[in-house]
Amino acid sequence: MTLYLLGGMTVKKIGKSTFFIVVALILLFSASSVLGLDYQYGDNKTTLINGVDDIRLGIDIQGGVDVTFKPSGDYDATEDQLAAATEVINRRLVSLGINDSEVYSDAKSDRIIVRFPWQAGETDFDPESAVKELGETAELTFRRGSDYETDPEDENSVIPTGEIVLSGADVESAKAGSQPNDNGEYEYVVQLVLSESGKDKFAQATTELAGTSTPISIWMDNTMISAPTVSSAITNGEAVISGSFTTYEDAKSMADTISSGALPFKMETSSFKTISPTMGEGSLDAILLAGIIAFACIAVYMLVLYRLPGAVAVIALIGQIAGSLAVVSKWFGFMDSSTLTIPGIAGIILAVGMGVDANIITGERIKEELRSGKSLDSAIKIAYKRAFTAIFDGNITNVIVAIVLIGAFGVPSSFFSKILNHTIFYFFGATTEGVVYSFGVTLLAGVIFNFIMGVFAARLMVTSLSKFKCFRNRKLYGGDVK
Amino acid sequence: MSKTEKKPVSTAKVRDFCSKRRMIVIITAIVLAVTVIGIIVRGVGVAIEFKGGTVITYDCLNDVDAGKAEEVVRSIVNTSVNIRTGENIESDGKQLTVSFTSENGLTADRQAELTAALQEAFPDSDITLSDSNDVSPTTGKEFFLKCIVAVIFAAILIIIYIAIRFRNIGGWSAGLCSVLALVHDLVVAFAASVLCGFEINSNMVAVLLTILGYSINNTIVIYDRIRENRQLMPKAAMNDIINAGCSQSLTRSLRTSITTVGTMLVITIVVLISGYDSLLSFSVPLMFGLISGTYSSLFVAPVTWSWWMEKKAAKSKAKKK
Numbered sequence: 001m002t003l004y005l006l007g008g009m010t011v012k013k014i015g016k017s018t019f020f021i022v023v024a025l026i027l028l029f030s031a032s033s034v035l036g037l038d039y040q041y042g043d044n045k046t047t048l049i050n051g052v053d054d055i056r057l058g059i060d061i062q063g064g065v066d067v068t069f070k071p072s073g074d075y076d077a078t079e080d081q082l083a084a085a086t087e088v089i090n091r092r093l094v095s096l097g098i099n100d101s102e103v104y105s106d107a108k109s110d111r112i113i114v115r116f117p118w119q120a121g122e123t124d125f126d127p128e129s130a131v132k133e134l135g136e137t138a139e140l141t142f143r144r145g146s147d148y149e150t151d152p153e154d155e156n157s158v159i160p161t162g163e164i165v166l167s168g169a170d171v172e173s174a175k176a177g178s179q180p181n182d183n184g185e186y187e188y189v190v191q192l193v194l195s196e197s198g199k200d201k202f203a204q205a206t207t208e209l210a211g212t213s214t215p216i217s218i219w220m221d222n223t224m225i226s227a228p229t230v231s232s233a234i235t236n237g238e239a240v241i242s243g244s245f246t247t248y249e250d251a252k253s254m255a256d257t258i259s260s261g262a263l264p265f266k267m268e269t270s271s272f273k274t275i276s277p278t279m280g281e282g283s284l285d286a287i288l289l290a291g292i293i294a295f296a297c298i299a300v301y302m303l304v305l306y307r308l309p310g311a312v313a314v315i316a317l318i319g320q321i322a323g324s325l326a327v328v329s330k331w332f333g334f335m336d337s338s339t340l341t342i343p344g345i346a347g348i349i350l351a352v353g354m355g356v357d358a359n360i361i362t363g364e365r366i367k368e369e370l371r372s373g374k375s376l377d378s379a380i381k382i383a384y385k386r387a388f389t390a391i392f393d394g395n396i397t398n399v400i401v402a403i404v405l406i407g408a409f410g411v412p413s414s415f416f417s418k419i420l421n422h423t424i425f426y427f428f429g430a431t432t433e434g435v436v437y438s439f440g441v442t443l444l445a446g447v448i449f450n451f452i453m454g455v456f457a458a459r460l461m462v463t464s465l466s467k468f469k470c471f472r473n474r475k476l477y478g479g480d481v482k
Numbered sequence: 483m484s485k486t487e488k489k490p491v492s493t494a495k496v497r498d499f500c501s502k503r504r505m506i507v508i509i510t511a512i513v514l515a516v517t518v519i520g521i522i523v524r525g526v527g528v529a530i531e532f533k534g535g536t537v538i539t540y541d542c543l544n545d546v547d548a549g550k551a552e553e554v555v556r557s558i559v560n561t562s563v564n565i566r567t568g569e570n571i572e573s574d575g576k577q578l579t580v581s582f583t584s585e586n587g588l589t590a591d592r593q594a595e596l597t598a599a600l601q602e603a604f605p606d607s608d609i610t611l612s613d614s615n616d617v618s619p620t621t622g623k624e625f626f627l628k629c630i631v632a633v634i635f636a637a638i639l640i641i642i643y644i645a646i647r648f649r650n651i652g653g654w655s656a657g658l659c660s661v662l663a664l665v666h667d668l669v670v671a672f673a674a675s676v677l678c679g680f681e682i683n684s685n686m687v688a689v690l691l692t693i694l695g696y697s698i699n700n701t702i703v704i705y706d707r708i709r710e711n712r713q714l715m716p717k718a719a720m721n722d723i724i725n726a727g728c729s730q731s732l733t734r735s736l737r738t739s740i741t742t743v744g745t746m747l748v749i750t751i752v753v754l755i756s757g758y759d760s761l762l763s764f765s766v767p768l769m770f771g772l773i774s775g776t777y778s779s780l781f782v783a784p785v786t787w788s789w790w791m792e793k794k795a796a797k798s799k800a801k802k803k
Contacts (some may be wrong), residue, residue, distance in 0.1 A: 060760070066568060066579065068613070083618075104530075104617035111615055113537060271613070273539070273577055274568045283758045290752035294745040295555060301741060342764055343688030350692045353742040354699060357734075360741075364734045391708035393647055394699035400639045401695050408632040431651060433625060435684040439691055 012365055018464035022457050026315060030322035034333045050329040057118045058100035058341040061284050063277040064117035065127040072268040077110045081264040088263055089114055090434070091302065092134055094410065095256045097330075099339040100433030112267070115275060117339065127272040139221055139266055140258055142166035142239070144205060146217040146227040160219050165205040166239075170198025173260035176251035181242065188251040189242040199237035207233040221266065287345065295321075298356060306363035310474040312461040313359035316453040320355045323449035324348040324442055343439045351446020354395065358454035362387040363478065366462075370479025379479070380466055382458050391455060395447045402447065405440030409433040499728040499781065500721040500788045506781050510666065513774075517673035527562055527681030528583065530617070532625070535561075535583035538614045540600065542576050542607040554581050554603045558596050559588075564683050570612075577612065581714070597776055598793065631686070633694070637661050640698060648705055651712050651723075655790045656783075658684040663783035667697040671771030680763035689764060690767075693771035696742070700779035704731045708784070720795075724788045728780055739776040 036051020056062070069085075069369065071077050077085070080365030086105045093101045093116060102115040151157045172195045181187045194202055209216060209230040217227035218241050226243040244384065245251040277283075298317070302310035324347075325331075328338045338344065365383035407416035465471045530537075548565040555563045559582050566579040578600075588596075593614060601609050641657035648656050671693050675686055708727035715723060746769035753761045 030774070063568075068615075071793045104615070106537075106615035106617050108616060113615060113617065133611070153794075168547070200750075272571075273570050274570075278568045283756075283761075284757040286752055286758050287749075289756075292747040293747040293752065297744055297748065298741050301669075301737075301744075305737065333736050342685050343691075346692045346764065346768070349742075349745060350695050353696060353738070353745070356741045357699065357703070357738045360734050360737050364737075368730075386710065389710075390703045393706060394702040397702060398645060398695045400643060401636050401691070401698070404632050404636040404639070405691065408628060435688060436629070436691070439688050439718040443691075443695060 014460060014463045014467070014468050016464060019461050020379045022460050022464070023315060026319040026322075026453070026457060027272060029326075030318050033322045033326035033329065036329070046152055047074055047325070050331055052325060052329060054120045055325070055329045056098065056117055056339045057284065058339060059102075059117045059275060059277070061097065061277055062117045064115060064275045065117045065130045066273045066275050067127065067131045068271045069112040069114065069267040070270040072266045075110075075265050077265050079107045082110060082112065084264045085267065088110060089134065092257065093429070094434045094437060095259070096134075096336045098436035099344070100341040101434060127274055131272065138170040139263060140171070141219045142202070142205075143217045143219060144209070145214050145226065148222075151222070157222050159222055159432070160217065160224070162217060165216060166194070166198050166202055168258060168263075170195055170201065171258055172198070174255040176245075176248060176255045178248075178251075179240070179242070187242060188245040188248055189240050190245070190251050190255045192241065192258065193241040194237040194239060196237075199235075202237065203233060203235040207235075252358070261384065300355070302359065302363075306359070306366075306478055308361060308465060308471060309363045309366055309458075309462050309478075310361070312458050312465070313356070313454075315461065316458040317352065317355055317360065318447070319453040319457060320449045321352060323453065324351055324446050327445035338438050338441060339434070341435065341438060343435050344442050347439045347442030347446060350398075350443060351450060354398070354446065355450050355454040358387075358391045358450055359458060361390055362458070368479035370428060370474055376466060376472060376474055376477065376479075379477070380463060382453075384462075391450075395450055398443060398447050402440045402444035405436050406444065409436040409440070411464065428450075442460060496722075496726050496729045497732070499725050500785055502697050502781060503789060506785055509777075510782070513670055513673065517669055517676070520673050520676045522646045524676055524679055526676055527679070529562075529589050529681045529683035530564065530581050530583045532682060533583045534616075534618045535581060536614065536616050537579065537581045538588075538589045539612040540578045540580070540597070540609050541570065541612045542578055542604070542609045544579055544607055545576055546604050546607050546609075550603060551578060551580070551600065554599050555596065558592070558599055559584065578609070578624070584616070588614070594683060636694075637664070639642060644702070644705070644766065647721065648709055651705075651709050652791060652794075655794070656705055656787055659783045659787040659790065660705070662786055663701050663778035664694060664697045666778045667693050667771050667774045670774035671767045674770035675763065675767040678762070678766055680767070683763070686765045686767070689771065692768060693775060696772060697775040697778065700735065700738075700775050701783045703734065704728060704779055704784060707731050721788050724784050727785055732780065735776055735780055739772060741771050743776075748771060 032049050032051070034052050036054055037049035038141035082105045086103050089103050089112065090101075093099075093103070093114075098116050103113065104113040105111070106113070114134070116130075116134075141160070142165040143160050144165055145162040146160075147162050148158040148160045151159050171192050172192050176188060177191045178186045178188050201456075205216065211231070211234045213229060215227040215229045218225045225241060228242070241254070245254065261262045295317075301316045302313045304310070306313065328344060330338075330342050362383055365387045366379055369383050370376070403416055404420070407420035410417045465476075533592065545567060548567055552565045553565050555565070561583045566581075568577050568579065569575070570577045582597075593611075597609070597611050639747060640663060641654070644657035644660060645653035647653065668690055671689055672686075675682075675689070680686070692798045704727055707730050708724055710717070711723045711726050711730075715726075717728075746765050749765040750762065753759065753765060
């Protein structure tokens with residue numbers, strides 16, 4: 001059965017050296033995920049691997065920014081528009097990995113209040129630049145021609161006058177990519193997939209303009225990003241913004257902004273302020289202290305109860321905690337960084353609890369098999385095999401929970417959300433909720449690490465140690481003396 | 483146990499779990515009664531992010547004591563209050579932001595009263611009103627509905643998963659009973675939170691989700707043992723198999739619970755000593771939920787399930803006659 005892949009894996013190749021290799025790998029991983037890796041070159045700090053210092057902490061622990069937005073000009077937003085704008089901001093926060101935020105809207109005065117924590121390692125604490133992280137609050141438009149007129153109120157700015165072909169609402173998703181430009185050099189671009197309505201409008205406009213010298217210009221509010229001419233009609237609903245991104249991050253941030261949805265009205269900031277951490281730096285120390293005490297207790301408990309497998313469990317648990325932290329700190333390059341919040345810590349605690357459980361289940365099983373009179377080698381082998389079905393089923397049900405939560409409350413353009421939002425949550429609008437989402441992510445990661453550390457690595461270590469003559473004593477595994 | 487005996491079942495003494503039906507009914511009734519009474523007596527406080535409320539910002543000369551300000555505001559608005567201090571960038575002055583839940587916003591009179599009270603409490607700080615907003619809930623009814631649908635959906639998937647993986651021991655009923663145990667644990671965690679007077683906020687959501695994952699895992703570990711016993715003892719009566727499974731898992735259940743509940747206890751103690759009370763609304767309900775999870779996975783799920791199987795067997799017997 002394929003399910004026994006991990007549990008029933010053949011153990012022929014496990015030798016004495018396996019233990020040292022596994023321990024070395026776990027320690028290396030743990031050290032790098034806690035300390036991180038960066039180097040200083042002149043004034044530039046380049047971070048190769050994110051460590052604990054690179055984790056963005058929740059508002060209560062770290063403090064943050066409080067910014068109030070209002071519609072620009074005398075625009076009077078409706079309640080629905082205000083709610084839509086609130087949701088767009090929520091989505092942007094989550095797609096930036098900011099999972100601890102508060103977004104309030106006041107329908108009477110058309111204000112939106114956003115609070116979010118400082119970036120990890122923030123040093124200049126300037127709220128104005130922090131707010132820039134939220135992305136443009138400007139409106140994206142594609143316009144026929146590149147005509148504009150000077151703003152009558154401000155000589156230095158312009159107002160586009162071309163007929164609007166597409167707006168942000170016609171874009172279904174956007175992602176950053178790269179493609180060769182006219183000179184054959186690769187440049188960063190934002191690739192857009194248009195919605196059904198956008199597809200038709202864009203096809204019509206590009207058919208009319210194909211081959212003419214009239215360009216289609218792309219604007220963020222009153223700033224023109226580019227104005228490409230149309231060489232042929234585009235009917236597949238794909239569009240590309242190019243020519244203004246110098247780095248991949250520039251392109252990605254623009255893509256994230258566009259995919260989070262268009263703001264229904266233009267906004268400007270009406271006030272900034274900083275928020276002091278309510279719980280203070282001390283709260284983090286208190287949480288850390290509690291964590292260290294709890295871990296020490298668990299370690300002693302496991303050692304006393306299970307001796308050698310207990311010692312192995314402690315090593316595996318270190319790896320598992322490091323794994324959970326690595327997920328939050330973006331140790332893995334392919335994942336987005338997240339925010340360490342109380343719910344996130346809950347996810348880590350649950351995962352560690354499941355890890356301890358996996359080790360207790362196997363520890364108990366080894367004892368049982370030894371007491372029923374089996375030899376040490378076959379007791380270890382059978383114990384891991386039998387314990388595995390329980391661990392497997394228990395963890396897979398948690399994967400189900402995690403995936404439902406990630407899908408229900410994550411960014412709408414993500415994989416799981418797409419599946420769930422078109423089926424089970426069809427009647428709901430997209431509600432992005434960073435708190436629940438971050439819980440789901442840490443839980444999912446914890447389960448994966450439970451399989452890697454609590455099952456696979458622990459098994460390799462115990463089996464390898466049992467090859468040493470000095471570790472052949474059955475008492476070390478909780479068995480009776482033969 | 484002699485070595486010649488073929489049963490590789492554990493040496494654990496088999497206890498009779500299945501006969502404890504009366505005890506389970508009584509405990510469940512007590513849990514429900516305490517929950518209902520708790521909700522009636524203490525009321526359920528809902529945090530501003532779920533209910534909406536008022537956010538007021540004051541300018542002040544110097545840092546004010548957040549704890550004292552909280553007391554002053556609470557005595558006037560009668561709900562729990564969140565105080566944040568910070569700095570205004572434009573004027574470079576200190577600021578005090580007060581948020582609390584309120585029905586239909588705050589009248590001008592009440593606002594004036596609040597401002598006056600704060601000015602009186604901090605005469606040296608020259609407190610002036612900077613900005614006041616009545617805010618809608620950030621995550622309102624839709625969030626709750628979606629949460630409920632998400633949890634029900636996850637529960638259905640779990641029942642289907644258990645039905646498939648535990649088909650040799652009647653998976654559908656096992657799945658439903660595991661969800662029953664899960665609901666029991668969620669109620670306990672919720673009741674603990676209400677009784678302690680914590681308001682429903684996003685910490686609470688995290689607690690309930692943690693209990694959800696932990697409770698299902700606990701039940702499945704015991705089901706796994708029952709499934710294994712069914713293979714080892716194909717002829718044995720269902721109740722014997724369930725009793726054996728629960729007995730064999732007892733040590734593991736207790737030991738795992740000691741570590742998880744112990745972790746929460748350590749956090750609770752450290753938080754109490756260091757004074758960061760806001761973490762209590764997280765650690766205390768979680769601790770109760772974990773204790774309930776241990777109990778319900780050993781009793782509620784397997785015993786109601788054995789009950790069900792017995793009823794089913796009796797029914798099919800009656801049909802045959």
